[in-house]
Amino acid sequence: MYCLIVYDVDVCKVSKINKFLKQYMNWIQNSVFEGELSNSDYVKVKKSLKSMIDKDNDSILIFKFRNKYSFDKETIGTERSPVTNIV
Amino acid sequence: MYCLIVYDVDVCKVSKINKFLKQYMNWIQNSVFEGELSNSDYVKVKKSLKSMIDKDNDSILIFKFRNKYSFDKETIGTERSPVTNIV
Numbered sequence: 219m220y221c222l223i224v225y226d227v228d229v230c231k232v233s234k235i236n237k238f239l240k241q242y243m244n245w246i247q248n249s250v251f252e253g254e255l256s257n258s259d260y261v262k263v264k265k266s267l268k269s270m271i272d273k274d275n276d277s278i279l280i281f282k283f284r285n286k287y288s289f290d291k292e293t294i295g296t297e298r299s300p301v302t303n304i305v
Numbered sequence: 306m307y308c309l310i311v312y313d314v315d316v317c318k319v320s321k322i323n324k325f326l327k328q329y330m331n332w333i334q335n336s337v338f339e340g341e342l343s344n345s346d347y348v349k350v351k352k353s354l355k356s357m358i359d360k361d362n363d364s365i366l367i368f369k370f371r372n373k374y375s376f377d378k379e380t381i382g383t384e385r386s387p388v389t390n391i392v
Binding site for chain 1: 309311313314333334335336337351354355358359360361362363364365366367368369370375376377378379380381382383384385
């Protein structure tokens with residue numbers, strides 16, 4: 219499935235979560251990642267994120283799409299990082 | 306159309322953009338809004354956002370969907386603000 223992950227966590231966890239998600243997805247903006255995830259990677263990512271955050275104070279949103287063509291995307295201002303394929 | 310807007314702007318503009326978007330959409334997380342926009346509101350929102358930011362340093366992403374059922378959403382951790390209908 220194609221996913222978009224947006225996180226709002228305590229500043230001390232930002233770098234750790236960023237590094238973790240970079241292994242699976244494309245960083246597209248401050249605290250925003252998108253990319254294709256296999257079902258097993260999706261489960262792994264969710265489980266790891268759960269273990270990294272404080273569930274009472276941090277918040278992570280995961281949007282799931284059938285594929286990358288399920289939405290149109292527009293950028294206003296500067297493009298932080300265009301999506302590339304992770305090989 | 307149904308939209309998701311994620312912004313990463315200089316801290317001095319955050320509150321202004323937040324207040325502006327609240328008139329049209331639902332705030333769901335720090336710097337993230339979602340909601341249904343008519344075509345005319347979509348044009349208005351885009352134009353206003355463009356005028357508010359510094360296009361070389363700020364970044365706003367707009368994801369557009371056919372409707373709110375075009376994706377599944379999951380929250381890990383705390384729910385900042387559940388989506389409600391703006392009447």
